[in-house]
Amino acid sequence: MAAYRLKQQLVNNMSEQTSQSERDEFREYCQRWLEENRPPPTKIPLPQNAYEVTFHDHRTYLCDWQAKCYEAQLIGTDVPQDYGGHGHTEFQAIASAEVRKANVPYFINWIGLGMTAPTLLIHGTEEQKKRFLPPIFSAEEIWCQGFSEPGAGSDLVSLQTSAIKDGDNWIINGSKVWTSLGAISSWMLLLARNDKDDKYNGITYFMADMAREGVTVRPIHKMTGESGFNEVFLEDVVIPDNHRIDDVGAGWKVAMSTLTSERGAAAGVGAVASSESPLTAVLQLIELAKTTKRNGITVWDDPVARDRIVNVYVRIEATMQNARRTRIKALNGGAMRLPLQGKVVGSEIAQELNEIALSVLGLKSSLYVGDEHAIDDGKWALGYMNTYTGTISGGSSEIQRNILGERVLGLPKTK
Amino acid sequence: MTQPRDFGFDEETGMLKDAAKRFLDEKRPLDQLRPHLAGTEDPYHGSAREAWFDQDNWSEIQGLGWHLLAVPENAGGVGMGLVAAAAIQEEIGRAACPTPLTGTLQATFVLREAKADKLLSQVAEGTSMALAIHGEDGSLEPDSTDVTANGTSLSGTSWYVQDIHKVDKFIVSANSEQGIGLYLVSAGDCDLQGDKIVDLTRDQGRVVMNGVEAEVIAAPGEGAEVLSRSLSAILTLLAADMVGAAEWQLQATTEYAKVRTQFDRPIGFFQAVKHPIVNMMISTDETRSLVYNAACAYDHEPQDALRCALMAKASASETASFCSNRSTQLHGGIGFTWESDVQIYHKRQMHSQFLHGDASWHRAKLAELL
Numbered sequence A: 001m002a003a004y005r006l007k008q009q010l011v012n013n014m015s016e017q018t019s020q021s022e023r024d025e026f027r028e029y030c031q032r033w034l035e036e037n038r039p040p041p042t043k044i045p046l047p048q049n050a051y052e053v054t055f056h057d058h059r060t061y062l063c064d065w066q067a068k069c070y071e072a073q074l075i076g077t078d079v080p081q082d083y084g085g086h087g088h089t090e091f092q093a094i095a096s097a098e099v100r101k102a103n104v105p106y107f108i109n110w111i112g113l114g115m116t117a118p119t120l121l122i123h124g125t126e127e128q129k130k131r132f133l134p135p136i137f138s139a140e141e142i143w144c145q146g147f148s149e150p151g152a153g154s155d156l157v158s159l160q161t162s163a164i165k166d167g168d169n170w171i172i173n174g175s176k177v178w179t180s181l182g183a184i185s186s187w188m189l190l191l192a193r194n195d196k197d198d199k200y201n202g203i204t205y206f207m208a209d210m211a212r213e214g215v216t217v218r219p220i221h222k223m224t225g226e227s228g229f230n231e232v233f234l235e236d237v238v239i240p241d242n243h244r245i246d247d248v249g250a251g252w253k254v255a256m257s258t259l260t261s262e263r264g265a266a267a268g269v270g271a272v273a274s275s276e277s278p279l280t281a282v283l284q285l286i287e288l289a290k291t292t293k294r295n296g297i298t299v300w301d302d303p304v305a306r307d308r309i310v311n312v313y314v315r316i317e318a319t320m321q322n323a324r325r326t327r328i329k330a331l332n333g334g335a336m337r338l339p340l341q342g343k344v345v346g347s348e349i350a351q352e353l354n355e356i357a358l359s360v361l362g363l364k365s366s367l368y369v370g371d372e373h374a375i376d377d378g379k380w381a382l383g384y385m386n387t388y389t390g391t392i393s394g395g396s397s398e399i400q401r402n403i404l405g406e407r408v409l410g411l412p413k414t415k
Numbered sequence B: 001m002t003q004p005r006d007f008g009f010d011e012e013t014g015m016l017k018d019a020a021k022r023f024l025d026e027k028r029p030l031d032q033l034r035p036h037l038a039g040t041e042d043p044y045h046g047s048a049r050e051a052w053f054d055q056d057n058w059s060e061i062q063g064l065g066w067h068l069l070a071v072p073e074n075a076g077g078v079g080m081g082l083v084a085a086a087a088i089q090e091e092i093g094r095a096a097c098p099t100p101l102t103g104t105l106q107a108t109f110v111l112r113e114a115k116a117d118k119l120l121s122q123v124a125e126g127t128s129m130a131l132a133i134h135g136e137d138g139s140l141e142p143d144s145t146d147v148t149a150n151g152t153s154l155s156g157t158s159w160y161v162q163d164i165h166k167v168d169k170f171i172v173s174a175n176s177e178q179g180i181g182l183y184l185v186s187a188g189d190c191d192l193q194g195d196k197i198v199d200l201t202r203d204q205g206r207v208v209m210n211g212v213e214a215e216v217i218a219a220p221g222e223g224a225e226v227l228s229r230s231l232s233a234i235l236t237l238l239a240a241d242m243v244g245a246a247e248w249q250l251q252a253t254t255e256y257a258k259v260r261t262q263f264d265r266p267i268g269f270f271q272a273v274k275h276p277i278v279n280m281m282i283s284t285d286e287t288r289s290l291v292y293n294a295a296c297a298y299d300h301e302p303q304d305a306l307r308c309a310l311m312a313k314a315s316a317s318e319t320a321s322f323c324s325n326r327s328t329q330l331h332g333g334i335g336f337t338w339e340s341d342v343q344i345y346h347k348r349q350m351h352s353q354f355l356h357g358d359a360s361w362h363r364a365k366l367a368e369l370l
Ligand SMILES: Cc1cc2nc3c(=O)[nH]c(=O)nc-3n(C[C@H](O)[C@H](O)[C@H](O)COP(=O)(O)OP(=O)(O)OC[C@H]3O[C@@H](n4cnc5c(N)ncnc54)[C@H](O)[C@@H]3O)c2cc1C
Pocket: A051, A144, A145, A146, A147, A148, A149, A152, A153, A154, A155, A177, A178, A179, A180, A181, A229, A388, A389, A392, A393, A394, A395, A396, A397, A398, A399, A402, A414, B271
C-alpha cells in the first residue's frame, strides 16, 4: 500500500534530527507567542469547529488569524522554504500541539492544511507545490474536499462524477455532497472518473477552481441547524490538465494518501480544526459537574456520574499518551498501529464526553444556543450533536475498524 | 521534574524487555504448568491443587538478574527503576508465568520507599517476597490490617496474600498503639493456609501469625505512609502484567479468527468478529500507554505518580475485563474448554482485575485528585 510506505517514511524521518534543547526552545517560543498574540473573541461566538464556518465576519477573522500564525512559523513549519514553508525539522508537531493546548481559534483552512498540502507534497509537481502551497498556509485560498457523492459514501470508489479529456483540458460533470466549506472555498480537491470500466484505476485526482463556470454550490443544514457543508453541482466544468495531481487513473491511490492525512496519521503541516483540546473539554466537564446541583448534591458528588466522568478523563489521558508513544519506535507496536486508531478513538471519546455532559445537565440540556438560561450558551447539546461529524466523516468508525482489523491485525478483508 | 518524552525507555531497557520475551517464549511456562493441573479440574471432586512454579525457571531468572533490577546499587542491585521492572512484568503477564518474581518486584518498591537498604540486600541475595497487607474484608486502605504488632512480635492473619507458597518472606502490615508499621517475616515461621482460587497461575492464601518474630521495615505510625507511596509502583506493576496478558488475548484471538473457518470464510471476515478484536487492540493500547506513563512518572515525576498509577490500573481493569470477555466469546466452544490457554489468561485477568482495587475504586480515588 502506498499510504503505508508513506507513513513508514514519515516515521523514519522523525528520528532524532533536531536536538532536544532546540525542540524545547521552539516549544517555549510557541507558548510565548500564542500567549502574547491570542486574538480577542468575536462578537458572535465562533462555531465549535472549522467545519461550520459560514459568516463573512468569521471568515475574515479566521483568515487573518491563520495568516498571522503562518508568519509566526506555527504553520508550514517543516515544509521547505521553496514551497512557502519555514524549513524546520520536527518542529511542526510541537507547534500543532501548542496551538491545540493554547485554546486559540482553529485554522479555517484545515482542509488545505490537513489534506491538500500533504497530498501535494507527496504527489504534486514542482510547479504545483510552488503555486498552491503558500496561499494554503496564509489562508488566501480556502480549500474544500469533493470526494463524497450521493451514491458514494463509505464505498467511495463507486463515485460517478465524470472527467472527459478535451485537448489540454478536462470536462467535469456530476455532483458532490457533504462538501465542508464548499461555500467559502476557492479550490476543491476533486475525484472524478475518467474510465467507467476500471473501478480502481479509472479515477483521476484534480484541483478544481470553484469560481469556474458550471460550479454551483448549495448549502445543506446540519441537525444542529448550522450550515457548513454543501451540495456541489458540476456542469461541464473545465479544468486544465496541469491542475491534475499525479497520473491519469492514479486518483484512488492519491486519495488514499489524502485520507491517511485526514485521519491524522501523517505528520501534516499544521492543520487544527477544533479549538478545544480534549483535555480542556474534560476539565470543563468536571467543572460543570462540580457546579451543577441536583437533588441537593452536586453531580460530582453522585458516585455514578463521577465514575463515568473520570472514566472519560482516563481515556483522554490515554489518547495523549498514545500520541507520545507513537513516536517511540521500541514501544509503538508498529508504524501504523497507533496512528490509525487516532481518529476513531478520539471521535468516540469526544462523543461520550459530550453525552455525559448532557446527563450532568439533565433537563437543562434541553436549553439550546440562544436561550437566555442555557448553560454555557447551549454549547453542550450543540457539541454533542457535532461529535457525529467525527464518527461519520472521513471514513466512519465502522470503516476505521475495518481498516484497523485488516491493515494492522491482518484479518481477512471485508470487501 | 518532568518526564522524558521517550517514557524513560532507554536502549538497555529495550534489550532487557526483548530478552525477557525471548526467554519466556522459549520456556513456555504454561506448558510446564499443565501437568500439575491434571486431576484438579473438577471443583467438586478434583484433587487439591498444589501451588507450583518452575524452580529451575526461577533460578534462571535470578541468574539473569531480573529480581535485582530495581534494587539500588548500594544494596547490591542494578539500580534501575519502575520503567524496567514494569517492562519485565509486562512480559511475565504475556506469558502468564507463575513466578515469585511478581511479588518480589512489588516488595522491592515497598522496601525502597521505606529506605530499608539492609532488607533490600536480602532481595539482591535471592530472597523472594510477597505483600501481606490485606485484612479479611479485602479493604484497600493502607491502614486496614487484621494483624497486630507487639514490639517485633506479630499476631493475626493476613488475607489474600499472593504466591503465598512460592516466596521466602512476607511484608506484613500490622497495627499497634502507635499506628501501622511494616514488618518482614519468614514464611517458615508462619502458618500458611492456601485458598482455593479461580486463577491457575497464582496461588493465594492466608498468613497466620502467632507471636512471629519480625524485622522492622517501617516503624509503627510510618507504615501507612510508606504503603501509600509504594502503591503507585504496585498498581503500575499489576497493570503492566495485565496489559501483557491482554496483548496475548488480542494476538491469540486474532490468529484464531484468521484460521477458524465457518460459512466458507475465516471468521475474522465477519465484522461482528473483526470489530470487537479491533476494540481489544484499542483498549490494550490505551492501557499500555498509561502503564508506560505511570512507570515513567514514578521514576521521573514522583509528585504525579499516584494520579498516573491510578489511571493505569483503572484502565487495565477495564481492558482485562473486555479482552477476557471477547477472547472467550470469539473462540467459541474451544475457548470455553479447560484444554485451551484462553481460559488460563481469562482467569488470571479476572483475578488481577480486583487485586489492589478494581476500576471504579481507582476512579473514585482519582476523583479525589481532580
Ligand atoms: C459533517 C460532515 C462533513 C463532511 N465533509 C465532507 C467533505 O468535506 N468532503 C467529502 O467528500 N465528504 C464529506 N463528508 C462525507 C463523509 O465522508 C461521508 O458521510 C462518510 O464517508 C459516510 O458516507 P455516507 O454518509 O454515504 O454513509 P454510508 O456509507 O451510507 O454509511 C451508512 C452507515 O453504514 C455503515 N457502513 C457502510 N459501509 C460499511 C461497511 N463496509 N462495513 C460496516 N459498516 C458500513 C457506515 O459506517 C454508516 O454507519 C462529510 C460528512 C459529514 C457528516
